[in-house]
Amino acid sequence: MAKRSRTIHRPQSHRQPCRPREIVSRRDLREQIDEAVGRYSKPQDSRGEVLAILKRTQESGRQEIKNRLEAGGYGTETAAEGSYLADQIVRSIFDHVTENIYPLANPSKGEVLSLVAIGGYGRGELAPFSDIDLLFLLPYKMTPRTEQVVEEILYFLWDLKFKVGHAARSVEDCLRLAKADQVICTTLLEARWLWGDQDLYQELKHRFRHDVQAPTWSKTPAIQFIEAKLEEREKRHQRLGDSRYSLEPNIKDGKGGLRDLQSLFWIAKFIYNVDDIAKLVAQGVFTRKEVLKFEKAQRFLWTLRCHLHFLTGRGEERLTFDQQVAIAPLLGYKSRAGIRDVERLMKHYFLVAKDVGDLTRIFCAALEAEQLRRVSFQIPMLRHRRKAGGFPIEGNRLTVKSDEAFAAYPIEMLRIFQVAQKNGLDIHPDALRWITQHLKGIDGTLREDPKANEIFVDILTSRQNAELTLRRLNEAGVFGRFVPDFGRVVAQMQYNMYHHFTVDEHTIQAIGILHAIEDGKLSEEAPIASTVVHKLISRRVLYVALLLHDIAKGRRGDHSVVGAEIAMTLCPRLGLSEAETETVAWLVRHHLAMSDTAFKRDIDDPKAIRDFADLVQSPERLRLLLVLTVADIRAVGPNVWNAWKASLLRELYWRCDELLSGTVSEERPDARVRRAKEVLRARLSAWPEDTIELHLDQAPASYWLSCDTETQIRHAHLMRDADQRAAPLAIETRVDDYLQATEVTVYANDHPGLFSQIAGAVAVVGATIDAARIFTLKNGKALDSFIIEDAAGGPFDRSTKLAKLSAAIEKGITGRLRPLQELDRRKSAYYSRFGVFKVTPRVLIDNRASADHTVIEVNGRDRAGLLYEVTQILTDLNLTIQSALVSTYGERAVDVFYVRDRKGLKIESKSKLKLMEERLIAALAGNKMMFGPEAEGLANQVSGRLLPTRSDRSQAEKTLN
Numbered sequence: 001m002a003k004r005s006r007t008i009h010r011p012q013s014h015r016q017p018c019r020p021r022e023i024v025s026r027r028d029l030r031e032q033i034d035e036a037v038g039r040y041s042k043p044q045d046s047r048g049e050v051l052a053i054l055k056r057t058q059e060s061g062r063q064e065i066k067n068r069l070e071a072g073g074y075g076t077e078t079a080a081e082g083s084y085l086a087d088q089i090v091r092s093i094f095d096h097v098t099e100n101i102y103p104l105a106n107p108s109k110g111e112v113l114s115l116v117a118i119g120g121y122g123r124g125e126l127a128p129f130s131d132i133d134l135l136f137l138l139p140y141k142m143t144p145r146t147e148q149v150v151e152e153i154l155y156f157l158w159d160l161k162f163k164v165g166h167a168a169r170s171v172e173d174c175l176r177l178a179k180a181d182q183v184i185c186t187t188l189l190e191a192r193w194l195w196g197d198q199d200l201y202q203e204l205k206h207r208f209r210h211d212v213q214a215p216t217w218s219k220t221p222a223i224q225f226i227e228a229k230l231e232e233r234e235k236r237h238q239r240l241g242d243s244r245y246s247l248e249p250n251i252k253d254g255k256g257g258l259r260d261l262q263s264l265f266w267i268a269k270f271i272y273n274v275d276d277i278a279k280l281v282a283q284g285v286f287t288r289k290e291v292l293k294f295e296k297a298q299r300f301l302w303t304l305r306c307h308l309h310f311l312t313g314r315g316e317e318r319l320t321f322d323q324q325v326a327i328a329p330l331l332g333y334k335s336r337a338g339i340r341d342v343e344r345l346m347k348h349y350f351l352v353a354k355d356v357g358d359l360t361r362i363f364c365a366a367l368e369a370e371q372l373r374r375v376s377f378q379i380p381m382l383r384h385r386r387k388a389g390g391f392p393i394e395g396n397r398l399t400v401k402s403d404e405a406f407a408a409y410p411i412e413m414l415r416i417f418q419v420a421q422k423n424g425l426d427i428h429p430d431a432l433r434w435i436t437q438h439l440k441g442i443d444g445t446l447r448e449d450p451k452a453n454e455i456f457v458d459i460l461t462s463r464q465n466a467e468l469t470l471r472r473l474n475e476a477g478v479f480g481r482f483v484p485d486f487g488r489v490v491a492q493m494q495y496n497m498y499h500h501f502t503v504d505e506h507t508i509q510a511i512g513i514l515h516a517i518e519d520g521k522l523s524e525e526a527p528i529a530s531t532v533v534h535k536l537i538s539r540r541v542l543y544v545a546l547l548l549h550d551i552a553k554g555r556r557g558d559h560s561v562v563g564a565e566i567a568m569t570l571c572p573r574l575g576l577s578e579a580e581t582e583t584v585a586w587l588v589r590h591h592l593a594m595s596d597t598a599f600k601r602d603i604d605d606p607k608a609i610r611d612f613a614d615l616v617q618s619p620e621r622l623r624l625l626l627v628l629t630v631a632d633i634r635a636v637g638p639n640v641w642n643a644w645k646a647s648l649l650r651e652l653y654w655r656c657d658e659l660l661s662g663t664v665s666e667e668r669p670d671a672r673v674r675r676a677k678e679v680l681r682a683r684l685s686a687w688p689e690d691t692i693e694l695h696l697d698q699a700p701a702s703y704w705l706s707c708d709t710e711t712q713i714r715h716a717h718l719m720r721d722a723d724q725r726a727a728p729l730a731i732e733t734r735v736d737d738y739l740q741a742t743e744v745t746v747y748a749n750d751h752p753g754l755f756s757q758i759a760g761a762v763a764v765v766g767a768t769i770d771a772a773r774i775f776t777l778k779n780g781k782a783l784d785s786f787i788i789e790d791a792a793g794g795p796f797d798r799s800t801k802l803a804k805l806s807a808a809i810e811k812g813i814t815g816r817l818r819p820l821q822e823l824d825r826r827k828s829a830y831y832s833r834f835g836v837f838k839v840t841p842r843v844l845i846d847n848r849a850s851a852d853h854t855v856i857e858v859n860g861r862d863r864a865g866l867l868y869e870v871t872q873i874l875t876d877l878n879l880t881i882q883s884a885l886v887s888t889y890g891e892r893a894v895d896v897f898y899v900r901d902r903k904g905l906k907i908e909s910k911s912k913l914k915l916m917e918e919r920l921i922a923a924l925a926g927n928k929m930m931f932g933p934e935a936e937g938l939a940n941q942v943s944g945r946l947l948p949t950r951s952d953r954s955q956a957e958k959t960l961n
Contacts, residue, residue, distance in 0.1 A: 016080070023085055024060075024061045029053070030092055057089065065078055068081065078302070079125040080124055083125060087194060089160070090194060097153050097156070098149055114204075116134070116194055122192040127302075133166070134164060136168040137196075139171070147168075150166075174188060185225065189208075213270055225267070229263050232263075245501045247321075247494070248320050250318050251318075251349075257353070258298070261356060297355050327345065350502055362429040389422075399430055406434050407438055410442055414478065417469055417476075418459050490503075492504070499637065506550065518534075525634075528653055535623055542627060545584045546631060548567050563589070568585050587621075595645075601855075602898055613656050622660060647738075647739055676705070684716060699777055703775045714734070718745060744788055745784070746813075750777075752878070755772065755874075755884070756874075756875050762808075763819060770789055771884065772785065772883060774880075774881055788805075841858075841861075841920075841921045842921075843858050843921055843924070847907075854898075860925070867893075876919075879900070883897075884896065
């Protein structure tokens, strides 16, 4: 064994953990390694035993760190402790490799090596499962012996499961690359000497400071560094959604996350040469209060991140719903006053993310002001300040001379935002600071001031987009103070997988979308809304209704009903007339009515249209409700709005508008059927006359009333081709570019369970059914049409997928596919996340919603194969499904079925209705015993027949009953 060097290495000081030896004692670790090496004639042979010692040390140290965190420690402490543990392990490996495996008694100047921690690890912060970044600093080029040392150190670290980012460079290489690459420059900015030759490290730090960092604003490297960091931040935000209010945030790289704070620190360190954010007070960048806000945000985010790493056992940075539920109690949050612990945790997170945004804005403004001050010093004419609305303009930002402006005249806290909106200006951080300090001035007196309310409504309904100004009002705290009911939903999450943003952010985004509709920017995605919005009598009714539509979220009771009550009180205060107030309250009360009717009712059913028209009563309300509905749905999150939903809303609007305006055709249904047949007869004139007559006689009246001519032509050719080939099954798939969805038409021998078999096949190939229409023909065949999408809400349009779908449907109908077994084998992590959500199973059976059908609505937690299970139960109960509308709202499935009994009548029997409800609730609750072996065996027997006769079907129905 080589003789140990007497040189005592003292690491550069950084945050030292409390009771460090309880985490790891490097002296004890070194003694264990020395003992292990001493048992072998060759030090290299001790590698396995040394590695085992290091693993035990790593595991025990990590467990101690975890215990401290779970006992109430802060994440900043955990990060420092993680860095300390890694330091001691890396140093011990370095000593072992350089002194035992590749010893060198008197290294030459070219053989020395300095080990440097860079990046976040260099800052002394290391999350439990984060990467460590190492720089092997060389005096010149790599020597053979140094190369062996570096490789051996890396092999040890890799065997310990460290993820290592590493580079071996000379001082000259580091400086050259730092000047050319801002990423490398940033990592070196936080370089910390870890072990080895300290003089080499000091040379790097000295030359980096003088050759790379810009000591004054007159040098370009400082400006280039700032621009690079801000551009990097902007791209990162865009990649991750560009909102700090995402309900499953990335707490490291997302907007308002740790990386934003670190970016501020990097810029501060590069420009002001500070190692502590508190030193920015002396520079006039932050106040002491803002430094405390920075430190609190950093501590909270680090605590979240460290808990997340330990819970997942990996470097996970996205705070998903299931992890939120697990972390909330660990951080001491408790459910109270109707608000769950996880909701309280996430509200705290969003408020912290807002604070990070405030600090970023203040910091960037200070940099800009500093740059402007220096430019103004060189060019005196730029010192002249302009004004807008009586407010001075400084650096393209509105400001005030002192906080007395807001103390003496609280209304100015609203007016400055109005002036900024009208002139396309920002607001100076000093003014925002003073506003925050005087928020108590926004009291009942100001709220009742007609002029103040006029300013607020002017901001809301301005032709300039109100979204940015409302967001600024919200982040400054003015919005919630002036409208206290809105303040209650600030940073309030909607704990489900459907909504992507907090209530306040959703509302503000919806107002921005409404403005885009007015500007014609969504004319392709929402053409009807983009047209009718300009026919409205009162714009401000629509804007105020959209502002208030979710204002009662989180309160007890139906938020629509409570929200309407709030509207009746608030609207007069805002200056709305009695008629406008009544309309706003009606819109808030019924803001879900149009989407509920379009997505949960068969709009081909005349009664559904009549019921909706009876609710709306006027064309103006219909127009208002349509535009509000479009803005509301589009603001829920990405991929929620799609062409299929747009088409349903359009169709509902057209049909209801016809009814309300009196332009609906008074032609009787039987006359409409005759006219539809005559149109199709003319289009099929090339067919033999007897073939045409036979085809026109097959379908029921509902078919001719609900399908357009082009669809009827496609069906006619599909059916004729199948009949000529005597094929028991024909499947057609067609991608509808207009609807951005795929239409699947199945022409098959009719039998109980056909819908369920198709639903199972669709689920197995990873698609979802959005709507279905079923027609039973006189020839004993079924003509079923389905609108399907892929799991992400887009068209299921790849040719290979469509081929698999057709094959799966054929297997399902012939009994060769077992959907539940297939789906169990393909369970994904996506569905495992549903486990944290508790959706109470609910079944609503309505015999009044349709004149001819019983309407069944099932609500439950979504899972693969749910539609198959539910429809199988309806089949077991001998019900015929005439149409279906299938919707998914995040984790919640809402499926609606129009059904009849075997005689073609509504289900009136109370006992059968009760049995139906019980079995459906059991299925929604995940009760796997819902299918009896006899029913399942018979279902397989029936589905296995390719050509069942009428008598076969009747016998099967009797047995199932």
